[in-house]
Amino acid sequence: MNRAVPFIAVGVIVGAGLCVNDSAGQLRREVNPPVRDTGLDAHETHAAATLLGQFRTSISSWLWLRTDLYLHNGVQMRPLSDAEVRAGVKGLGSHDNEDKKLHDDAKITTVVPASDRDFRGWMGDVERATQAFKDMRNHGHRDPKSALPLFRLMTWIDPQFIPGWTVGAHVLVSGNSPEGLERAVGLLQQGISHNPESVELYGELGHIQAVRWHRFGLALTSLERARQLSLRRPVPEDEDGHDAVRDTYRWLALVHRELGQLGGMYDAAREGAQRMPDDVILRRLANPPPSPLPIARQQAWLKALAETAPPPEH
Amino acid sequence: MNPRAWVTLAKGVVLESVRRKDLWVVAILGFLIMASAGALGFFGMSGLEAFAKDLAGTVLGGFGTIVAIIISTRLMPDEIRQRTLYPLIARPISRFDLLMGKYLGAVAVTTIAFLILTALVGVSLAMFKVGYEPVMLQYVLVRLMGLSIVCAVGIALSLVMTPNAASTMGFVLAFGSGLIVRALVMAYETSPGPMQPVFRVVNALVPQYGLFDLSGRAANQGWGPAPAWVVGTLILYAVGYSGAMLALGWAKFRRQAV
Numbered sequence: 393m394n395r396a397v398p399f400i401a402v403g404v405i406v407g408a409g410l411c412v413n414d415s416a417g418q419l420r421r422e423v424n425p426p427v428r429d430t431g432l433d434a435h436e437t438h439a440a441a442t443l444l445g446q447f448r449t450s451i452s453s454w455l456w457l458r459t460d461l462y463l464h465n466g467v468q469m470r471p472l473s474d475a476e477v478r479a480g481v482k483g484l485g486s487h488d489n490e491d492k493k494l495h496d497d498a499k500i501t502t503v504v505p506a507s508d509r510d511f512r513g514w515m516g517d518v519e520r521a522t523q524a525f526k527d528m529r530n531h532g533h534r535d536p537k538s539a540l541p542l543f544r545l546m547t548w549i550d551p552q553f554i555p556g557w558t559v560g561a562h563v564l565v566s567g568n569s570p571e572g573l574e575r576a577v578g579l580l581q582q583g584i585s586h587n588p589e590s591v592e593l594y595g596e597l598g599h600i601q602a603v604r605w606h607r608f609g610l611a612l613t614s615l616e617r618a619r620q621l622s623l624r625r626p627v628p629e630d631e632d633g634h635d636a637v638r639d640t641y642r643w644l645a646l647v648h649r650e651l652g653q654l655g656g657m658y659d660a661a662r663e664g665a666q667r668m669p670d671d672v673i674l675r676r677l678a679n680p681p682p683s684p685l686p687i688a689r690q691q692a693w694l695k696a697l698a699e700t701a702p703p704p705e706h
Numbered sequence: 707m708n709p710r711a712w713v714t715l716a717k718g719v720v721l722e723s724v725r726r727k728d729l730w731v732v733a734i735l736g737f738l739i740m741a742s743a744g745a746l747g748f749f750g751m752s753g754l755e756a757f758a759k760d761l762a763g764t765v766l767g768g769f770g771t772i773v774a775i776i777i778s779t780r781l782m783p784d785e786i787r788q789r790t791l792y793p794l795i796a797r798p799i800s801r802f803d804l805l806m807g808k809y810l811g812a813v814a815v816t817t818i819a820f821l822i823l824t825a826l827v828g829v830s831l832a833m834f835k836v837g838y839e840p841v842m843l844q845y846v847l848v849r850l851m852g853l854s855i856v857c858a859v860g861i862a863l864s865l866v867m868t869p870n871a872a873s874t875m876g877f878v879l880a881f882g883s884g885l886i887v888r889a890l891v892m893a894y895e896t897s898p899g900p901m902q903p904v905f906r907v908v909n910a911l912v913p914q915y916g917l918f919d920l921s922g923r924a925a926n927q928g929w930g931p932a933p934a935w936v937v938g939t940l941i942l943y944a945v946g947y948s949g950a951m952l953a954l955g956w957a958k959f960r961r962q963a964v
Contacts, residue, residue: 462756466926475896503888511894511902512909514939515917521936522848524922524929541754 452550459542463533466524468503476501484528502528537563547583555632557583558596565604573604592636594618599643608650615644619660627667638668645677654680655695711799712807719781719811720818728777732819735769736826755836756925762827763921767849770820771915774853775876778812778860782959783869801960805861809952812857817850844931845920851944852918856880858948859913862955865962884916913947 461468472481483499504525510516519525543560546553557580564576580597587593598614601607618640627637641664648656661677668674723729742765782805785791794804824846831838859879863872890905897905917940923929 458757458760461760462926465928466756466922468922473892473896476892479896481895505891509895510891511906512891515909515914516891518917518936518939518943519914521932522917522920522923522940524926538756542757545754545757 449550449553452546452553452556455542455546455549456553456555459539459546462539462542464528465534467526467528468523469500469528470503471500537566539563551583551586554583554587554590554592557587558592561596561600565600568604573600576600577605589621589624591618591622591640592632594621595636595640595643598647599639602643602647602650608647611643611647612651615640615647619644619663634668638664638671638674640664641668641674642671642677645674649677707806708799708803711797711803712810715794715799715804715807716810716814719808720814723777723811723815728815729819729822731776732769732773732822735773736823739765739769739823739826740830755834756927758831758834758836759842760921760925762831763845763919763925766820766823766827767919767921769823770816770849770853771856771880772877773819774812774816774856775860775873775880777815778809778857779864779869779872779876781808781812782861782864783872802956805952805956805959809858809861809948812861813854816853816857820846820850820853839924841920841929841931842924844937845924848918848920848932848937848940851940852915855913855915855918855944855947855951858951858955862951865955865958879913880915883912883914886912887914887916914943917943 469484472483477499481501484501502525504519504523505516506527507516507520512519540560540563543556543563547556547560550556561576561580561583564572564579566572577597577600580593580600583593584590584597594614595618598611598618601614602611605611618636622637622640628634641660645657645661645664648654648660658678658680661674665671665674665678785794785808795801799807828838856876860872860876863875866872867875887909890909894902894905920932923932
């Protein structure tokens with residue numbers, strides 16, 4: 393009997409593995425909801441689902457941090473603490489701003505301090521010699537394309553990790569090559585297939601289609617979809633979510649203007665300004681310049697302009 | 707002092723480790739490394755060379771530290787609990803010789819385990835055609851120096867507290883000392899003047915394992931080996947800190963009733 397125990401144990405493990413494999417598709421929806429919750433779901437009853445979800449999220453977040461590390465060629469950076477900011481410590485800044493989507497270089501410094509800010513004497517000198525360290529004031533970055541495999545890896549591990557898709561696409565279009573543009577659009581469309589309700593992905597797609605591709609009709613469709621998705625819930629309070637909704641409205645208004653649809657521009661800008669009253673750009677777009685025409689004639693003129701605008705490209 | 711006794715005792719520790727199948731732990735860790743590498747290889751490693759080297763350095767450092775703590779914190783308590791200490795101290799060797807022999811044995815077993823893991827990681831990297839640079843060899847040598855400090859701290863802790871507490875404290879120091887040092891450096895500038903000498907003392911007391919980690923240079927492009935003066939300083943620090951830990955352990959052990 394004792395000899396059979398290991399075989400029984402292996403059988404149970406393999407059986408459990410097969411069951412998990414069968415229900416993976418069902419688990420995925422529960423583990424990775426289309427809109428990522430900011431906190432734990434108190435009603436989640438599947439322990440395995442919760443565990444797997446956290447594991448995937450942890451790996452993708454870790455890869456995200458490694459990406460920043462590789463862009464700095466191994467030099468570890470950290471944000472300035474509140475106490476340091478209050479004490480007047482300045483960030484390092486960069487001259488190419490290649491990783492502005494990852495962080496603000498004006499608010500970061502090296503993890504290993506420079507010698508003039510290190511009390512440790514010879515220990516600090518040895519650490520600066522054994523770690524990947526150099527003076528990073530006004531620093532540059534490695535070609536962001538070198539980090540593309542990591543974006544591929546993090547979206548493969550966790551397809552619901554939205555920044556992996558959006559920043560990966562941003563990196564692809566940074567070279568301004570037509571191939572990069574096609575690949576970026578393809579990447580975002582792949583991301584949308586995994587996250588069909590993501591405002592960020594539709595917004596980024598519309599942004600690229602408008603700014604890089606100059607296909608304003610397609611951009612209008614994508615941005616309008618992002619706007620509709622954003623209306624399903626209040627404007628998120630987190631920075632990324634808030635910026636995505638804000639940029640959606642800004643680009644939507646500008647694309648309408650580019651197409652000559654001033655009515656659409658004002659509608660989008662006014663709706664955006666209503667939802668985000670602090671945004672100066674949306675407020676400015678929402679208010680038409682002073683006109684000698686009476687309001688009624690202005691509206692008639694805008695309506696006529698909107699009707700004569702070319703149809704969106706498809 | 708009896709250096710011949712040290713060597714004999716160290717050999718005994720290695721043989722005991724083999725008899726107890728401790729190296730099976732290394733084999734299991736190695737299997738995990740190869741399985742993880744296989745999973746990454748399935749995905750494709752093109753463009754991920756820096757990531758692979760970074761991961762290899764992290765895995766080697768983590769697993770090497772685990773082996774060092776588990777082995778070093780167990781040696782002396784086991785001798786006392788199994789009463790095998792009596793025939794040892796009945797021989798013409800001092801308690802200091804016993805401690806040194808055990809320490810060298812722990813370092814030897816840790817070195818063997820680390821080199822086995824390094825070989826397995828090396829095979830995994832070679833499968834992905836990741837190039838080797840001289841700094842990688844320096845990484846291994848300097849990391850072994852750091853592990854010798856981990857062993858000395860482990861043995862010292864095991865003589866002043868229970869084995870479980872010693873291994874827990876060993877892990878806290880090994881994986882938390884970098885965090886402590888980082889916090890001290892960050893807070894020093896903005897801390898009130900009277901606190902700054904305290905920060906200096908705490909920094910001097912905490913084992914600086916982070917100094918022995920060259921994985922950042924080994925993983926990324928364009929970083930050469932650390933200069934000779936740095937390696938010399940690290941050797942002095944490793945000898946000095948390990949000596950201090952063993953002296954603390956000996957101070958407790960020589961008066962300990964067994």
